Amino acid sequence: MDTNGTENLLEIVKSQNPWHNVENKDWFLTDGSLREVMEAERNGLFEPPKVLFYLEKAFFDPLFSDTSKWGAVIMLGPRRIGKTSTLKYIVKRYIDEGMDRTTFIYVTLDQDELLIELDKKRVLREFLSTVIDTYKKPNKPLFIILDEVTFYRGWARAIKNLVDSGKLGPGIGLIATGSYSLDLSSAKRELAGRFGPLGERLKGEVYFYPRRFIEVAESLLGSDFRNFVKNNFGSFGKRAGLIEYLAGHQKEVNANKYGYHNILQSLFSKYYDDLHSLFENIYLKTGGYPRAIYEAVINQRTGQVSVSDARYRDDIFTLFVTDSKKFDLSEETLKNILSKINLPSMRISSDYSTLSSLRKEETQKYIEYLKTSGFTNFLPNITSSNEIDTKSLLVTPRGNILKMVINDPASFLSIYLGSRGVETSVFNQIEKILADKSIKEHLYEAIILSHLQHIPPIQVSAKNIGYILVEEKNNAELADGFCWYINFKSELVLIAVESKHADKQIDIKSIEEKALRLKELFDVNKLIVVTNLKQLEIKENYVIMPIEIFLALM
Numbered sequence: 001m002d003t004n005g006t007e008n009l010l011e012i013v014k015s016q017n018p019w020h021n022v023e024n025k026d027w028f029l030t031d032g033s034l035r036e037v038m039e040a041e042r043n044g045l046f047e048p049p050k051v052l053f054y055l056e057k058a059f060f061d062p063l064f065s066d067t068s069k070w071g072a073v074i075m076l077g078p079r080r081i082g083k084t085s086t087l088k089y090i091v092k093r094y095i096d097e098g099m100d101r102t103t104f105i106y107v108t109l110d111q112d113e114l115l116i117e118l119d120k121k122r123v124l125r126e127f128l129s130t131v132i133d134t135y136k137k138p139n140k141p142l143f144i145i146l147d148e149v150t151f152y153r154g155w156a157r158a159i160k161n162l163v164d165s166g167k168l169g170p171g172i173g174l175i176a177t178g179s180y181s182l183d184l185s186s187a188k189r190e191l192a193g194r195f196g197p198l199g200e201r202l203k204g205e206v207y208f209y210p211r212r213f214i215e216v217a218e219s220l221l222g223s224d225f226r227n228f229v230k231n232n233f234g235s236f237g238k239r240a241g242l243i244e245y246l247a248g249h250q251k252e253v254n255a256n257k258y259g260y261h262n263i264l265q266s267l268f269s270k271y272y273d274d275l276h277s278l279f280e281n282i283y284l285k286t287g288g289y290p291r292a293i294y295e296a297v298i299n300q301r302t303g304q305v306s307v308s309d310a311r312y313r314d315d316i317f318t319l320f321v322t323d324s325k326k327f328d329l330s331e332e333t334l335k336n337i338l339s340k341i342n343l344p345s346m347r348i349s350s351d352y353s354t355l356s357s358l359r360k361e362e363t364q365k366y367i368e369y370l371k372t373s374g375f376t377n378f379l380p381n382i383t384s385s386n387e388i389d390t391k392s393l394l395v396t397p398r399g400n401i402l403k404m405v406i407n408d409p410a411s412f413l414s415i416y417l418g419s420r421g422v423e424t425s426v427f428n429q430i431e432k433i434l435a436d437k438s439i440k441e442h443l444y445e446a447i448i449l450s451h452l453q454h455i456p457p458i459q460v461s462a463k464n465i466g467y468i469l470v471e472e473k474n475n476a477e478l479a480d481g482f483c484w485y486i487n488f489k490s491e492l493v494l495i496a497v498e499s500k501h502a503d504k505q506i507d508i509k510s511i512e513e514k515a516l517r518l519k520e521l522f523d524v525n526k527l528i529v530v531t532n533l534k535q536l537e538i539k540e541n542y543v544i545m546p547i548e549i550f551l552a553l554m
Contacts, residue, residue: 009127010134016108019091019101028092033085040294047219047226051208052086059173059198060090063141064099067171071198072159072191074149075177077208078374078411079323080315082290083177084108086208087145102135103143109155110148125158129167136172143173150178151326156187163194173198177208180323181372209374210288210408212454213279213447213551220282220297221274228271232263233553242553243455244487246543247495248525261538268536268549275548276534281305284443285430287410291315309426316411317418320373329369333358337366338419343439344412344446345405345480347469375411377450379403381469382482385521393492395484397466407450409443441501444547448499448530449481451554455495468496468522478518479527496524499547500531506544515541 014020018027028034040046063069077083091104128144136142149155155176162168188204195204211219218226233239238258244250245260255261281300285307286292292311299306324334333356340355348354356363370376380399382388388395406412413430422429434440452465468479479496487493496518500506511529518524519541527542530550537544 010130013105013107013131016106017104019095019104022101028088031088034088034092036291036294037082037085037089040290043298044222045219045294045297046290047215048089049082049086049208049211049215051206052090055175055206056090056093058201059175060094060143062198063143063171063173064094067139067141069197070168070170070172071196071200071202072163072168072174072176072204073195073199073202074187074205075175075208076181076205076374077177077179078210078316078408079179079319080289080291081208081210081374083179083208084147085290087147087175087177091143091145100137100140102137103141104145105131105135105142106145106147107131108147109152124152124155125161128158128162129165132162132167132172139171141171141173143175146174146176148178149176150180156190160190160194163191163196169196179373180327180369207374209454210411211290211293212288212451212554213283213548214554216283216288216293217275217278217552219293220278221271225271225274228267229552232266239553240455240487243495244493246526246528246538246545246553247493249487249491249493264536264538264545264549267552268546271552272534272546272548275552276546279548279551284409284434285413285427286311287408287413289315289408289410292410307427309424312410312414312426312430313418313423316414320375320415321418324369327369329366334366334369335419337363337370338415341404341406341412341415341419343442344409345403345442345449348402348404350400350402375407375415377405377407377453377465379405379449379481380466382466382522383469385523388484388492388494388522390492390523393486393490395464395466395492395494397464399466401469403449403467405446405449407446409447412443412446437501441499444501444530444532445480445499448497448547448550451551452481452483452495452497454554455483455485468518470517470521478514478522479524494522494524495528496522496526497528497530497550500529502531502533504533506531506533506535511542511544 018024018031028038037046059071059073075083088106095101131144132142159168159174159176168174191204218229233242241250241258242260242263245255282293282296282305285305286296289311292307295311296305296307321331321334324331337355351360352363352367356366371378379402380397381401382397387397406415413433416433417426417429465481465483467477468482469477480499481497483495485493498514506529511527515527518527529542529544530547531544532547534546535544536546536549
């Protein structure tokens with residue numbers, strides 16, 4: 001790399017790391033991605049996402065304790081979901097604890113000035129090598145946050161070469177973030193065996209999902225609720241045990257031993273009303289996007305809930321569409337496909353002809369973009385008991401009729417309205433959308449299905465999600481959602497969930513029939529029915545519970 005190029009790039013690094021200036025004690029107040037987080041924290045409306053503590057415990061702290069360790073990890077999550085602000089929040093926490101400010105280097109590749117400079121000679125490897133030479137100090141760790149790497153083709157090879165050359169090694173931790181994992185499979189193959197001890201502990205990747213409902217509740221409902229969660233089902237084992245009990249995989253003796261009944265009843269009696277208000281008035285409209293949540297709550301305190309157009313239009317829809325150009329996709333074609341999404345949870349054909357009239361190969365490119373954005377999940381159908389083998393602990397879905405699920409309510413609302421040309425008064429249109437019974441019912445279902453991926457399995461690699469669709473003339477679903485994993489007893493745990501949205505009461509007879517058929521055909525011990533009603537019942541073959549209580553366990 002030539003001297004002028006080096007100087008230009010290091011000047012960009014300097015501008016992106018204001019905390020390096022010891023006189024700039026309030027650097028975070030002028031940082032766009034962190035300022036709102038700090039403001040929310042001052043207003044008692046911010047609780048760090050679980051992934052923050054996970055990263056600190058598994059990645060940052062071990063390197064501070066032992067600089068002979070090293071590692072690289074990829075963090076994936078949708079745009080504007082809080083990846084950057086969370087990583088900078090971690091930086092601030094460590095700096096506040098007295099850590100050397102130059103221990104942390106932040107560089108974003110989603111900056112035209114830097115990309116232009118790097119693309120002159122495609123010198124990401126040399127650039128990172130220079131950063132390491134400049135900032136790495138003996139016996140001290142160096143953390144490099146490389147933001148939005150998926151906008152730079154060849155990023156994985158650059159990191160691979162740094163590892164192979166020994167430049168990225170002991171004392172260095174690298175976190176590469178991306179909003180789209182279109183090249184993740186090839187990147188992981190390229191980096192196989194090169195994530196280092198710390199990266200391998202995380203299997204090379206961390207997913208940054210939209211905030212789960214329980215995370216939003218912990219941020220907004222105060223310390224009393226947080227303490228209740230922590231004391232009663234905050235631990236991994238207790239939460240997994242509760243879910244397995246509800247699904248009929250633990251006997252009543254365990255329920256009595258671990259107090260499952262008391263926990264559920266206390267959660268229901270003490271916190272249902274607050275959880276319900278939060279779910280209906282905030283979460284259904286903001287989803288897990290922190291900026292939208294904060295804006296909605298602040299506006300609610302001064303009058304009524306509202307969220308600006310920018311949160312839906314700019315932060316989600318426009319970014320998603322314009323980013324597609326960077327992957328050689330057509331904006332207009334993408335918009336056309338998005339306009340075919342009428343519900344947040346809908347069945348589509350496995351050739352995706354439901355969404356596009358293009359050739360399957362061409363459509364597949366856009367579907368991959370949808371999948372890798374974190375916006376959507378495509379669930380396979382299970383139609384026969386032959387697809388579930390409890391002896392070999394295998395579930396092999398047929399998958400000929402997929403269920404497309406939009407993983408976050410705000411994502412659906414933004415995609416639905418944006419693809420139909422709504423750019424102003426978005427929030428007013430959202431109120432009208434949620435008045436549509438069919439959309440709201442399917443929004444409940446989509447939220448439930450997106451949260452199922454957070455069920456805490458013992459063996460993560462054995463976990464999967466689908467739905468049960470019996471082969472009948474009307475293609476009736478026996479379970480809207482179905483997930484499975486292997487627990488610590490090496491048992492195949494099957495969890496079937498049905499979403500029911502009713503005006504006054506649920507048809508118990510139909511629930512009983514579904515529960516019995518699931519048991520007879522698919523070895524499902526108990527059906528979990530999640531509803532919009534204030535109803536909590538635990539029966540022999542089924543459980544009925546409010547959506548807010550179910551989501552609180554995820």
